Amino acid sequence: MSKTRLIFVGGFLGAGKTTLLYEATRIFMEEGKRVGLVTNDQAPELVDSAILLQTRAEVEEVSGSCFCCNYNGLMSSLQKINLQSGADVIIAEPVGSCTDLSATIMQPFKDLHKQDFLLSPLTVLVDPYRLKEMLAGNTGGLHPSASYILEKQLEESDIIVISKSDLLQEDELRLLIQQVSAYFPDSEVMALSSRTGQGIREWIQKVREHSKIGSRLIQVDYDRYAEGEAVLGWLNASVSMAGNGVDWDRQLTALMNCLAEAFDQENLSVGHVKVILKNGEQSLAGNLTGKSSTLLLRGSAGISDHAELIINARVETLPSRLAEIVQRSMQSAFANSLQYEILAWKCLSPGYPSPTYRYNKVVG
Numbered sequence: 001m002s003k004t005r006l007i008f009v010g011g012f013l014g015a016g017k018t019t020l021l022y023e024a025t026r027i028f029m030e031e032g033k034r035v036g037l038v039t040n041d042q043a044p045e046l047v048d049s050a051i052l053l054q055t056r057a058e059v060e061e062v063s064g065s066c067f068c069c070n071y072n073g074l075m076s077s078l079q080k081i082n083l084q085s086g087a088d089v090i091i092a093e094p095v096g097s098c099t100d101l102s103a104t105i106m107q108p109f110k111d112l113h114k115q116d117f118l119l120s121p122l123t124v125l126v127d128p129y130r131l132k133e134m135l136a137g138n139t140g141g142l143h144p145s146a147s148y149i150l151e152k153q154l155e156e157s158d159i160i161v162i163s164k165s166d167l168l169q170e171d172e173l174r175l176l177i178q179q180v181s182a183y184f185p186d187s188e189v190m191a192l193s194s195r196t197g198q199g200i201r202e203w204i205q206k207v208r209e210h211s212k213i214g215s216r217l218i219q220v221d222y223d224r225y226a227e228g229e230a231v232l233g234w235l236n237a238s239v240s241m242a243g244n245g246v247d248w249d250r251q252l253t254a255l256m257n258c259l260a261e262a263f264d265q266e267n268l269s270v271g272h273v274k275v276i277l278k279n280g281e282q283s284l285a286g287n288l289t290g291k292s293s294t295l296l297l298r299g300s301a302g303i304s305d306h307a308e309l310i311i312n313a314r315v316e317t318l319p320s321r322l323a324e325i326v327q328r329s330m331q332s333a334f335a336n337s338l339q340y341e342i343l344a345w346k347c348l349s350p351g352y353p354s355p356t357y358r359y360n361k362v363v364g
């Protein structure tokens with residue numbers, strides 16, 4: 001039996017990882033491949049899992065800590081997918097605030113699991129605007145230690161992928177690729193757009209053929225890394241909603257506008273606020289990756305009497321403050337038009353990273 005190809009797609013919060021997993025899964029499935037996907041988060045109730053389940057691929061979740069701090073949880077998810085569907089390809093998305101994956105995931109994997117899996121190069125996605133800020137020596141509104149995480153993610157990558165290339169002019173993109181290649185000379189650099197599809201097949205080709213796999217280790221200051229994660233308030237919630245003939249698209253738009261306005265008004269830096277509202281088979285997803293101008297809504301949840309909402313918010317503030325803002329926004333967006341019940345509510349800031357393994361040598 002041939003080995004399962006395993007592809008890790010890292011990168012900062014909101015870089016476009018899940019959207020790429022979704023589109024790449026479609027391409028692999030068109031080729032007749034069986035695909036498995038692994039999502040990861042500090043807490044359960046994941047928007048990413050709900051989105052990726054729509055691909056009909058096998059989806060497993062490692063929630064409660066990042067892959068590096070729960071290596072065994074990652075392994076059980078991979079083994080479960082292989083037992084259930086015998087996947088040809090598994091794509092795994094680590095938490096967006098996670099770094100040092102070469103030492104904590106890639107090396108142990110090469111050392112311990114090469115007989116079962118064909119490990120692909122470590123791909124790190126980066127949003128072009130965040131990247132421009134970093135190259136200009138700015139933090140783009142992020143806390144300096146959160147910005148440090150973003151830089152470390154790029155530094156350890158085998159392949160840097162500038163995401164959302166549709167947002168840039170061709171010459172702008174060419175220049176950016178040149179600048180990044182000069183800044184991170186050991187990584188292969190390319191760009192793609194999951195929105196237009198441009199570059200996705202080229203990326204798949206690269207992960208199949210590129211020979212550098214977890215090719216280098218980097219110095220990571222864990223105190224700074226921990227601070228970069230700890231400045232983020234993290235909220236995962238699921239909410240059941242009911243009313244009479246509710247226009248769900250209108251309700252979710254109202255909620256996202258309230259949230260975006262509140263974060264802007266309080267000048268809070270948004271890592272990623274993502275929501276999905278499901279009405280049976282219909283769904284509407286909302287994303288905020290910075291100021292209110294980044295608000296995007298995709299899909300439609302139609303009109304009905306019941307729906308389910310999942311909210312995942314990562315914002316630079318205290319978890320208690322984030323919880324207050326989300327609660328107040330739900331009140332003001334929903335109070336006059338529907339009843340809602342909170343089914344799950346987890347609010348935290350990530351703890352000090354403590355990896356299961358941390359190799360100090362590159363495994364050949």
Ligand SMILES: Nc1nc2c(ncn2[C@@H]2O[C@H](COP(=O)(O)OP(=O)(O)OP(=O)(O)O)[C@@H](O)[C@H]2O)c(=O)[nH]1
Nearest residue numbers: 013014015016017018019096164193194195272287
């Ligand atoms: N214009 C454009 N937007 C994109 C593209 N890919 C993703 N996005 C948008 O970027 C936002 C974040 O995308 P995700 O795929 O959820 O990002 P992520 O890296 O998985 O985020 P986290 O899981 O929170 O770390 C969403 O609003 C997407 O629609 C793209 O190719 N072009």
Ligand SMILES: [Mg+2]
Nearest residue numbers: 017018048093
């Ligand atoms: Mg994601």
